[in-house]
Amino acid sequence: MSHAVEVRDLRKAYGSTIALDGVDLDVPAGSVIGLLGPNGAGKTTLVRILTTLLRPDAGHARILGLDVATQAGQLRPLIGLAGQSASVDELLTARENLRMVGRLYHLSSRVAERRADALITRFELDEAADRPVKGFSGGMRRRLDLAASLVNEPPVLFLDEPTTGLDPRSRLTLWAAIEDLVEEGTTLLLTTQYLEEADHLADRIVVIDRGQVIAQGTGDALKERVGGQVVDVRVADLAAVEHARSVLSALTHEPPASEGAVLSLATDDGVATLVRAAQKLEAAEIEVTDLAVRRPSLDEVFLTLTAHDDEEPAR
Amino acid sequence: MTATREAAPQALTRDQSVLTRLRWTASDAAVVTGRNLRHFVRQPQLLLFSTVQPVMFVLLFAFVFDGAIDVPTDDYLQYLLPGIFVQSVAFRAGQTAVGLAEDLDRGVIDRFRTLPMARSAVLAGRTFADLIRNLSIVVLMAGVGLLIGFRFEAGPAMALAAILVVSVFGYALSWVFAYVGLRAKGAEAAQSAGFVVMFPLVFASSVFVPISSMPPWLATFAGASPITHAADAARALSLGTGPALAPTLLSLASTAAVLAVFVPLSVRAYRRAR
Ligand SMILES: Nc1ncnc2c1ncn2[C@@H]1O[C@H](COP(=O)(O)OP(=O)(O)OP(=O)(O)O)[C@@H](O)[C@H]1O
Ligand SMILES: [Mg+2]
Numbered sequence: 001m002s003h004a005v006e007v008r009d010l011r012k013a014y015g016s017t018i019a020l021d022g023v024d025l026d027v028p029a030g031s032v033i034g035l036l037g038p039n040g041a042g043k044t045t046l047v048r049i050l051t052t053l054l055r056p057d058a059g060h061a062r063i064l065g066l067d068v069a070t071q072a073g074q075l076r077p078l079i080g081l082a083g084q085s086a087s088v089d090e091l092l093t094a095r096e097n098l099r100m101v102g103r104l105y106h107l108s109s110r111v112a113e114r115r116a117d118a119l120i121t122r123f124e125l126d127e128a129a130d131r132p133v134k135g136f137s138g139g140m141r142r143r144l145d146l147a148a149s150l151v152n153e154p155p156v157l158f159l160d161e162p163t164t165g166l167d168p169r170s171r172l173t174l175w176a177a178i179e180d181l182v183e184e185g186t187t188l189l190l191t192t193q194y195l196e197e198a199d200h201l202a203d204r205i206v207v208i209d210r211g212q213v214i215a216q217g218t219g220d221a222l223k224e225r226v227g228g229q230v231v232d233v234r235v236a237d238l239a240a241v242e243h244a245r246s247v248l249s250a251l252t253h254e255p256p257a258s259e260g261a262v263l264s265l266a267t268d269d270g271v272a273t274l275v276r277a278a279q280k281l282e283a284a285e286i287e288v289t290d291l292a293v294r295r296p297s298l299d300e301v302f303l304t305l306t307a308h309d310d311e312e313p314a315r
Numbered sequence: 316m317t318a319t320r321e322a323a324p325q326a327l328t329r330d331q332s333v334l335t336r337l338r339w340t341a342s343d344a345a346v347v348t349g350r351n352l353r354h355f356v357r358q359p360q361l362l363l364f365s366t367v368q369p370v371m372f373v374l375l376f377a378f379v380f381d382g383a384i385d386v387p388t389d390d391y392l393q394y395l396l397p398g399i400f401v402q403s404v405a406f407r408a409g410q411t412a413v414g415l416a417e418d419l420d421r422g423v424i425d426r427f428r429t430l431p432m433a434r435s436a437v438l439a440g441r442t443f444a445d446l447i448r449n450l451s452i453v454v455l456m457a458g459v460g461l462l463i464g465f466r467f468e469a470g471p472a473m474a475l476a477a478i479l480v481v482s483v484f485g486y487a488l489s490w491v492f493a494y495v496g497l498r499a500k501g502a503e504a505a506q507s508a509g510f511v512v513m514f515p516l517v518f519a520s521s522v523f524v525p526i527s528s529m530p531p532w533l534a535t536f537a538g539a540s541p542i543t544h545a546a547d548a549a550r551a552l553s554l555g556t557g558p559a560l561a562p563t564l565l566s567l568a569s570t571a572a573v574l575a576v577f578v579p580l581s582v583r584a585y586r587r588a589r
Contacts, residue, residue: 051429076431087422091357092350103346104432106339132357148426 004029004156004187005050010059012045012211019045021211022059027189032182034202035191038306042211043191044084047160050189051081063156077105080149084160086141087148090134094125094144097133098151105152112151119147123177139170146177157181159190163197175201195219195302209306222301229270230300231277233263234290247284251276254304266296266304340433347427347440348447354414355448361410365452369403370459376523377463384524388554393468396460397477397549398522401542403456404449404485405517409509411445411489415496416505438585442489449485453478469555476559477552480566484545487573494577497584521546541569 005027012020019042027033037043048054050061052072061068066075088097095116102112120129123143128136133144142162149157162178163171178201182188192198198205199219207215207222215222235244238261245263249255251273256263267273270293281288355362376399377392386394418424418437427437457467457478467474492509499505519533520526520542526534537543548566551559 053425053428073431076429079429081426081429083422083425085422087426089350089423090421091354096350096353100346100350101426101430104343104427104430104436106342106431 002028004031004064005033005189006062007046007050008059008061010046010049010061011057012042012049012054013057018211020049020056023208023211023213025206025213027187029187030185031203032188032190032201034198034205035189035208036193036195036198036205036302037191037208038193041208041306043208044160045211046208047081047083047158047189047191051079051158052076053081077152078154078156080152080154080157082142082145082149082157082159082162084164086138086145088133088141088144091132093130093132094120094136094140094147095129097144098148101148101151107152115151119150123147124173139166139173142166142170142174143177146174150181154186156187157189159188161191161193164193171197195297195299207302207305215305222305223296228268228295229266229273230294230296231265231267231270231273232290232292232294233265233277233281233288235261235263236287236289237261240286243284244281244286247280247286248277251280254307257300257303264300266300270294336433340435343432343436344439344443346432347436348443349440351414351441351444352447355444365403365407365410365448366455368406369399369452369456372402373399373456373459373463380523385528386525388556390464392460392463392465393554394525394550395523396456396465397481397553398546399456399460400453400477400481400549401484401520401546402517402522403452404481405488405513405542407448407452408445408485408488408492409495409506409513411441411492412496412499412505412509413502415441415493416499416502419497420502434586435582438490438493438581442486442493445489446482446486449482449489450478453481453485467553469552469559473552473555473559476563477549480548480552480563481545484541484566484570487541487570487577490574490577490581493581494584497581516540516542521550541566541573544569 003026005025007023007025010020010023011018021042023042023046025033025046035043035046045054049056050063050068052068052075055069063075064078066078068075089100092100098116098119099109099112102115103109105112107115120126123146125140125143125147128140133141136144146159146162149159159178163174166174175197178188178190182201188201190198190201203218204216205219205222206213233244233248233256235241241258241261241263245256245258248263248265252265252267254266256265258264265273265277274291274293278288278291373392373396376395381391384391384394388394415424424437457465457474467477492505495508495512496505499508519529520537520540522542526537526543529537544562544566548559548562551557551562
């Protein structure tokens with residue numbers, strides 16, 4: 001078994017809303033997968049199915065060789081989940097929360113206590129450990145929720161948008177904690193809307209949109225895939241942007257993206273495209289203030305991949 | 316974390332012996348019960364409300380309506396207090412719905428569902444904690460009653476039986492409201508549903524006044540209400556003015572009927588909830 005998570009043609013609909021439309025996914029043991037997708041892409045749905053909270057309509061998913069639908073009981077001790085909203089008990093203290101989870105994993109009270117203490121120290125919750133969670137900040141809650149998902153030291157961990165809503169400092173703290181886990185060999189599937197986060201934490205990024213996997217690979221591979229380079233054209237007059245777009249659209253597969261007075265062209269050969277763009281703009285008498293070649297940002301990769309303008313997702 | 320994994324994780328699976336599974340099922344329910352009992356203690360405003368409110372009812376009704384209501388006992392307080400036992404658990408039952416709805420809203424139930432714990436533990440633990448709360452409220456109300464002149468005429472053993480009959484009735488109500496909490500759209504909805512349902516039902520029963528004083532259509536309705544059955548049983552067991560066996564059996568039977576309907580409904584709703 002080299003794959004810790006194995007998903008085949010997974011489908012799930014809520015009434016007429018199709019949340020998952022045939023997802024295939026493999027997560028090698030010990031690796032980190034970043035599941036990236038816009039709102040409503042189906043990330044949470046996939047995570048909930050993989051953590052036995054939801055039954056798929058069709059297809060199947062195995063984790064460590066166990067089927068999530070039919071062998072949920074055996075699987076549960078082996079997985080951990082920190083969901084999209086921190087699911088901790090508001091009225092219990094941090095320590096009580098962790099002990100309760102330990103007891104429900106059927107650890108002896110001595111072991112549950114020891115694990116709770118260790119996790120509290122690890123996630124820097126010592127000072128707040130015996131206060132009710134009600135008064136915790138968002139970052140503390142997230143850390144506690146992550147701690148709760150680790151009580152049983154699961155070999156496979158799922159984190160659904162672990163840093164959404166956190167300030168940059170809390171995010172870095174959480175990233176460090178996640179990196180430690182990965183170091184210890186935990187297989188991790190995390191969803192995020194932050195490309196930077198996926199790029200930083202994940203070995204491989206899987207882009208999901210409208211319930212389908214539309215691309216996967218390393219951050220670099222995805223950049224290659226969309227087009228190795230980007231040519232930025234800044235027009236002098238904002239009113240000329242549309243004119244420039246129609247002039248330049250013949251040069252690349254994807255229509256140029258624009259932001260303000262800057263048009264961006266994804267291309268395999270930056271220099272050649274730049275030269276041709278300059279010629280075309282000159283011929284059309286569009287005044288340009290800046291023209292440059294650069295590597296695409298991951299944001300652009302993401303936006304290009306999930307563009308919904310045409311019926312087919314970008315290929 | 317250390318690389319060595321202590322004590323292999325224990326899942327509830329089919330290949331375990333019945334005894335082991337039973338032990339874990341009981342242990343899980345106990346853990347959830349303990350958690351819910353902590354909730355009672357950590358919500359002082361709720362605790363205060365659930366004790367002050369029935370005390371206020373006792374004082375108001377006993378002093379305002381004394382003499383104005385025609386009851387079979389000499390003293391209205393003697394009639395009223397066993398009814399108050401029932402009223403105090405009935406008005407608190409809505410809290411079961413609120414607690415469960417909050418657990419669903421806040422993802423606590425999701426957390427529980429990812430754990431290898433017994434599926435039954437969430438509902439068992441919640442209703443069992445409610446039973447303990449019911450018992451303490453009824454004991455407290457009995458204490459308040461004794462202070463202002465109420466007497467258990469039938470002796471301490473029967474008094475204990477009265478308290479138990481009411482608590483068991485309250486237990487059945489917890490299952491009704493577990494169902495409400497699982498089906499309601501959010502905690503607020505659960506809250507108002509609890510109140511809107513219980514308030515009229517308690518007044519349309521023998522809790523405050525004998526049903527013989529009601530118009531016939533209402534008397535018929537009240538006569539069939541498990542709330543009336545519980546109040547009548549508590550009264551018979553507390554006062555010893557008539558035979559106690561028949562009303563006690565009737566109340567236990569209607570309590571059992573409520574359980575028979577709402578335990579399966581709640582269990583099913585729990586499996587399907589959000
Ligand atoms: N319980 C539900 N009932 C009905 N529709 C749902 C439910 N949960 C999700 N959906 C729908 O299924 C689709 C996928 O939702 P999902 O929550 O999996 O997306 P997501 O990628 O996690 O989005 P987000 O980034 O906003 O968290 C969406 O269209 C959503 O509206
Ligand atoms: Mg989501």
